[in-house]
Amino acid sequence: MTWNPVLGALPSVMGSTLPRPNPSAHVAGLALRSIHGDAEATLAALAANLPGPVTVARLGSDPIALLAGLGAQACSGIQPDLVLFASTKGDLPRWLTAIQAGHHHGHAGTVADELGARFGCPALAVSAACASALAALGLAAQRIRSGASRRVLVLASDVATDFIVDGFTALRAIDPAGAHPYDAARAGLALGEVAGAVLLSADGNGPILAGWGGSLDANHLTGPCRDGSGLALACRRALAQAGCERPDLVIGHGTATRYNDDAESLAYAAIAPDLPVVGCKGGLGHSLGACGIAEVLLATTAIAQGWMPGVAGLRVPGTAGAIRALPPGRHPFAGSAVLCANAGFGGINHAVVLLGNSLGEASPSSPGRGSVADQFLPARRLELPSGDFQQFTAQQVLGRIDTGWGRMDAACRGLVALAMLAGDLPEGTGIVLLTNAGCAASDRQFDRHRRQPGGDPQRFPYTLSTTAIGEASIRRRWRGSGLCLPGASDEQGRAVAGELLAAGAPAVLLARIEADAPPHLGWAEIFVA
Missing domain, CATH: 3.40.47.10 (Thiolase/Chalcone synthase)
Incomplete structure (x- = not known):
């Protein structure tokens, strides 16, 4: 497939001013x-x-x-x-x-x-x-x-x-x-x-x-x-x-x-x-x-x-x-x-x-506690080419050989690709992943082979939709907060990204990956506090 991701500007979606009542939970x-x-x-x-x-x-x-x-x-x-x-x-x-x-x-x-x-x-x-x-x-x-x-x-x-x-x-x-x-x-x-x-x-x-x-x-x-x-x-x-x-x-x-x-x-x-x-x-x-x-x-x-x-x-x-x-x-x-x-x-x-x-x-409020960002800088939007993310190679995405690449499923490859395209972001960047299909392909594969001799024990971790977040963080060295929101809408994902920024995250990569059966879908929006 053609490696031709789309990068573009995205207007701020969270609004310029939000209430700050700061009640306790x-x-x-x-x-x-x-x-x-x-x-x-x-x-x-x-x-x-x-x-x-x-x-x-x-x-x-x-x-x-x-x-x-x-x-x-x-x-x-x-x-x-x-x-x-x-x-x-x-x-x-x-x-x-x-x-x-x-x-x-x-x-x-x-x-x-x-x-x-x-x-x-x-x-x-x-x-x-x-x-x-x-x-x-x-x-x-x-x-x-x-x-x-x-x-x-x-x-x-x-x-x-x-x-x-x-x-x-x-x-x-x-x-x-x-x-x-x-x-x-x-x-x-x-x-x-x-x-x-x-x-x-x-x-x-x-x-x-x-x-x-x-x-x-x-x-x-x-x-x-x-x-x-x-x-x-x-x-x-x-x-x-x-x-x-x-x-x-x-x-x-x-x-x-x-x-x-x-x-x-x-x-x-x-x-x-x-x-x-x-x-x-x-x-x-x-x-x-x-x-x-x-x-x-x-x-x-x-x-x-x-x-x-x-x-x-x-x-x-x-x-x-x-x-x-x-x-x-x-x-x-x-x-x-x-x-x-x-x-x-x-x-x-x-x-x-x-x-x-x-x-x-x-107790006193720290800078992140109870505050909601007054405004978010315009975010960038990234889009992966529609097709089969399983065909992405480490050389295409990372520019080098990666010994763990062959084990990754399509969802992981898609999110890693988006993370690499995101460019220079702070170490504390968080990741919010949206998905409906989750890791269905890996679930089927593991369920089919889990009791067969000679199976790969490392296949099991890929039955978690959050594994894609782990793979992306490893390649980018991001150490912010990681969340997956199965079944959530794009607007719900943007609201959660905003809450992470309000809690102190310097940046958030919000991504949607649907990679069960081709053509796969992958996009990301980048928010910076």
């Missing part, structure tokens, strides 16, 4: 379902160090009904004006059935639309690999601070089917004996399902989600920065936005893989040595994009009730960084600031800071 309601039961039963199980899952424990076959019920419980009669659904794959069984028939139903955007209809308000799906829930919560809080929303309901779930189990098994990431986060003898994760709902509101007196930070490792698709610098960057951004120098507690990602927990520990040790660290995946399993919802439950409990469970499954602490991982059991908490952090495939990291109500109201 209070946790006004929360509901959870785990393998142990509801939120109260889950907290009790974690405090008692009850064994977590060894094999996947499913929560049921109807995620829509489950999430709708949890959302109604969290709202308790309050009408949200926006629903955000956090997930890596949406309704995965329905999605796999649909793509085999050539349709694109069942992805996270489809689920978001159905949930929005249940609650009678607009809805948007947010996918950021295993950091999806914290990304959605951070975006919800940012919209409240900017005045775009008053009440945002964040729902989160992922369905851990055999497709997921086989993927992590191929990567040798699962410990059949269960997960033991931050343990010296940890040997891998355990998968579990969690579904949850958090209502954030400008009205209320609950804990405040005061800070949100995202970052890209720009390092590797499945392994974190070994020094923890990527996650540390997201944490520092969240703390800065909250006006908080040092949290009183960290609720970590804690997957119990060797590299993740070592990198995490180095990140936390670099931020504030000797901080107490807890985590829940040893008792709940890794719930993928939904895990941040459970961790916000722990943070809210610590602030509101003055106690938190230790690290479920921990036996003998042992990580590369000097952290104080609290042993299993119930621990008193007298602090007011809690940092929650998640990391995901593609090097995507997100962190949030929750503050006690009085501290949150009194």
